[in-house]
Amino acid sequence: MRPAILSCLAAALLVPAPLPAQNGGRAITIDEFLSLDRVSDPQISPDGQWVVYQVTTTDLNANSRTSNLWLVPARGGTPRQISGARRGGRHARWSPDGGSIAYVTSRAGPAQVQVFSMTRGRAQRLVSLSTGAAGVIWSPTGTHLAFVSDVFPDCPDDDCNARRLEAAGERPSGARAYEELLFRHWTTWDDGRRSHLFVVPAGGGTPVDLTAGKPYHVPPAPFGGSADYAFTADGQALVFTAKVGADGAWHTNTDVYQVPLEGGELRNLTSGLRGAERHPSPSPDGRSLAFLSQERAGFESDRWRLMVRELTTGRVREVTRDFDRWVSDYLWLPNSRELVFTAQDGHRNVVYRTNVQGRVEALLRWGNSSQLSISGDGNTLAFVNDAIDRPGQVYAWTINAGGQPRRLTELNDELLQQVQMYPAEQISWVGADGNTVRGMLVRPPQYERGKRYPLLVLIHGGPQGAWRDNFHSRWNAQMFAAPGYVTVLLNPRGSTGFGQRFVDQISQDWGGRVYIDVMAGVEHAARLRFVDSTRIAAAGGSYGGYMINWINGHSDRFDALISHAGIYNLESFYGATEELWFPEWEFSAPPWENRTYYEQWSPHRFAQNFQTPTLVIHGALDFRVPDTQGLETFTALRRQGVPARLLYFPDEGHWINRPQNQLVWWSEVHGWLDRYLGQTAAQ
Numbered sequence: 001m002r003p004a005i006l007s008c009l010a011a012a013l014l015v016p017a018p019l020p021a022q023n024g025g026r027a028i029t030i031d032e033f034l035s036l037d038r039v040s041d042p043q044i045s046p047d048g049q050w051v052v053y054q055v056t057t058t059d060l061n062a063n064s065r066t067s068n069l070w071l072v073p074a075r076g077g078t079p080r081q082i083s084g085a086r087r088g089g090r091h092a093r094w095s096p097d098g099g100s101i102a103y104v105t106s107r108a109g110p111a112q113v114q115v116f117s118m119t120r121g122r123a124q125r126l127v128s129l130s131t132g133a134a135g136v137i138w139s140p141t142g143t144h145l146a147f148v149s150d151v152f153p154d155c156p157d158d159d160c161n162a163r164r165l166e167a168a169g170e171r172p173s174g175a176r177a178y179e180e181l182l183f184r185h186w187t188t189w190d191d192g193r194r195s196h197l198f199v200v201p202a203g204g205g206t207p208v209d210l211t212a213g214k215p216y217h218v219p220p221a222p223f224g225g226s227a228d229y230a231f232t233a234d235g236q237a238l239v240f241t242a243k244v245g246a247d248g249a250w251h252t253n254t255d256v257y258q259v260p261l262e263g264g265e266l267r268n269l270t271s272g273l274r275g276a277e278r279h280p281s282p283s284p285d286g287r288s289l290a291f292l293s294q295e296r297a298g299f300e301s302d303r304w305r306l307m308v309r310e311l312t313t314g315r316v317r318e319v320t321r322d323f324d325r326w327v328s329d330y331l332w333l334p335n336s337r338e339l340v341f342t343a344q345d346g347h348r349n350v351v352y353r354t355n356v357q358g359r360v361e362a363l364l365r366w367g368n369s370s371q372l373s374i375s376g377d378g379n380t381l382a383f384v385n386d387a388i389d390r391p392g393q394v395y396a397w398t399i400n401a402g403g404q405p406r407r408l409t410e411l412n413d414e415l416l417q418q419v420q421m422y423p424a425e426q427i428s429w430v431g432a433d434g435n436t437v438r439g440m441l442v443r444p445p446q447y448e449r450g451k452r453y454p455l456l457v458l459i460h461g462g463p464q465g466a467w468r469d470n471f472h473s474r475w476n477a478q479m480f481a482a483p484g485y486v487t488v489l490l491n492p493r494g495s496t497g498f499g500q501r502f503v504d505q506i507s508q509d510w511g512g513r514v515y516i517d518v519m520a521g522v523e524h525a526a527r528l529r530f531v532d533s534t535r536i537a538a539a540g541g542s543y544g545g546y547m548i549n550w551i552n553g554h555s556d557r558f559d560a561l562i563s564h565a566g567i568y569n570l571e572s573f574y575g576a577t578e579e580l581w582f583p584e585w586e587f588s589a590p591p592w593e594n595r596t597y598y599e600q601w602s603p604h605r606f607a608q609n610f611q612t613p614t615l616v617i618h619g620a621l622d623f624r625v626p627d628t629q630g631l632e633t634f635t636a637l638r639r640q641g642v643p644a645r646l647l648y649f650p651d652e653g654h655w656i657n658r659p660q661n662q663l664v665w666w667s668e669v670h671g672w673l674d675r676y677l678g679q680t681a682a683q
Contacts, residue, residue: 032415044396100117148195187654250580331373389442432514461542464494486528493517540562560672563633619650620648
């Protein structure tokens with residue numbers, strides 16, 4: 001059953017990167033990996049002297065994670081914790097004068113906003129709502145703060161929300177009834193509440209719901225954040241992202257709106273654009289509005305473009321028209337003529353600068369950078385930087401001075417000095433249509449010259465996504481390599497970071513060119529001198545799980561497979577998933593209008609060919625790829641006598657997030673691979 005298409009492998013590039021030096025350490029254990037401290041959301045003070053950041057710690061025994069806020073000098077020094085040990089804290093934001101830090105705490109009861117005083121060294125609660133608060137930001141004038149809260153749209157005040165929540169908790173039946181789609185999303189059912197945008201005076205007072213009565217989320221749930229709303233430069237209004245209309249389940253058209261500070265009529269600022277818009281940011285001089293936009297309606301993986309709207313004329317300009325990458329987080333420079341942003345280029349996030357005319361230049365190609373913040377004078381950046389062989393740390397970097405960024409945190413250093421983690425090595429091969437395809441390779445910690453190790457192939461989800469040279473919190477390359485496997489991370493057709501044409505080529509072709517790319521990459525890696533080509537396994541999640549199921553029906557090359565949240569039957573998947581715009585774009589239409597691609601690329605139509613032992617993993621709360629897809633896969637395997645194991649999480653969704661569940665996940669994955677590949681069995 002091995003496909004003849006692999007004849008193109010003769011042209012594959014087989015020269016591995018130079019062997020990195022070893023530090024003589026050992027493999028990291030599952031418990032150690034899950035207990036690593038995680039850093040995020042660094043925010044530099046307006047004067048550039050301080051950086052506040054978030055550290056998330058894990059208590060495996062308590063099956064919980066806790067976030068706290070730490071403060072460190074931007075030039076380096078000893079960090080100190082500023083959030084209360086009992087309540088914790090997250091999402092810290094500086095006041096414009098640098099004298100206060102607003103943040104959210106949720107250790108007890110609903111999350112609320114607190115403000116920490118730099119001079120007094122303590123925090124005071126600003127609001128107390130029955131529905132809680134999230135994503136606090138300051139106005140440029142320092143007179144107000146904005147945040148979001150999940151409220152019942154028709155409630156006029158917090159007392160009404162409190163009564164409704166209490167009544168919902170006392171209902172004798174858990175039955176639900178709906179008349180519109182998107183009645184459940186990601187991992188939650190629609191309970192009638194909507195995320196609304198609130199504003200409150202910095203000195204305290206009653207928060208005002210600026211989107212009162214609106215039946216939609218601000219920002220769009222579940223993945224919007226505080227980057228999706230902002231104060232105007234004069235502090236007299238706010239701009240925000242929202243998706244309006246009852247057809248939200250099958251379109252992607254979010255728009256940017258403006259609302260006065262005191263509330264009132266909403267104004268659509270991007271009504272002429274058909275795709276999705278997000279992350280609005282007014283320029284410091286108040287003359288322009290930047291935002292991100294996708295050009296094609298209905299396509300969630302179109303290129304994210306950086307746009308600028310002149311507020312006086314309404315003229316919209318695409319700043320990154322000649323930049324064939326996705327713009328991620330971005331920030332205005334104080335001169336209101338330039339912006340800095342990150343974008344994935346190849347396997348890493350790079351820091352770029354552009355002027356409003358679109359002259360883009362790379363500023364920092366060092367490691368994988370994300371979560372930018374910038375000082376008031378525009379000279380210093382704070383950000384998180386990581387790589388496959390090193391967890392994230394906070395860095396500061398002076399733009400005009402150049403040189404190496406300054407590391408400000410030393411999280412997990414004691415453990416990291418004890419374990420062996422090899423860096424990613426870039427690999428490339430010839431895939432479909434004679435195109436060059438790229439990926440990464442990680443050697444096992446037990447690596448010795450002259451020995452050969454089993455091969456583990458990882459296939460990413462999306463399908464429009466990519467493996468990056470970063471320290472992934474879930475699908476971590478070091479953890480896959482730890483038992484003694486050469487681990488390769490393939491970025492075939494559909495992967496981001498290699499140009500939008502490469503991304504587009506997976507749509508309506510899920511099992512076509514991308515499958516050729518994957519199998520060619522497998523054979524390329526199998527030919528490396530330190531790989532045992534007789535012992536190969538593959539694992540993937542979401543679309544990666546789909547590809548595992550597709551491989552099972554089309555190839556006998558692998559000794560074992562792992563399908564996490566994988567699609568099995570495309571037509572039944574359409575009828576149960578929530579974001580219908582996704583399958584309608586990927587397969588051109590609903591299945592009753594055009595079954596062509598649903599039939600052509602559905603793994604269930606090739607289930608009679610399944611013969612590779614498969615670990616099937618699914619969560620009951622996965623509304624993106626409903627759990628019946630995993631159950632159908634497992635049924636097809638066992639009904640035909642193929643060795644299989646079902647790992648099912650009643651309290652998880654598309655991702656496995658709870659510490660003890662992650663412990664089980666990794667134990668099961670390692671156990672399955674050991675059963676069919678052997679553990680640390682180098683030859």
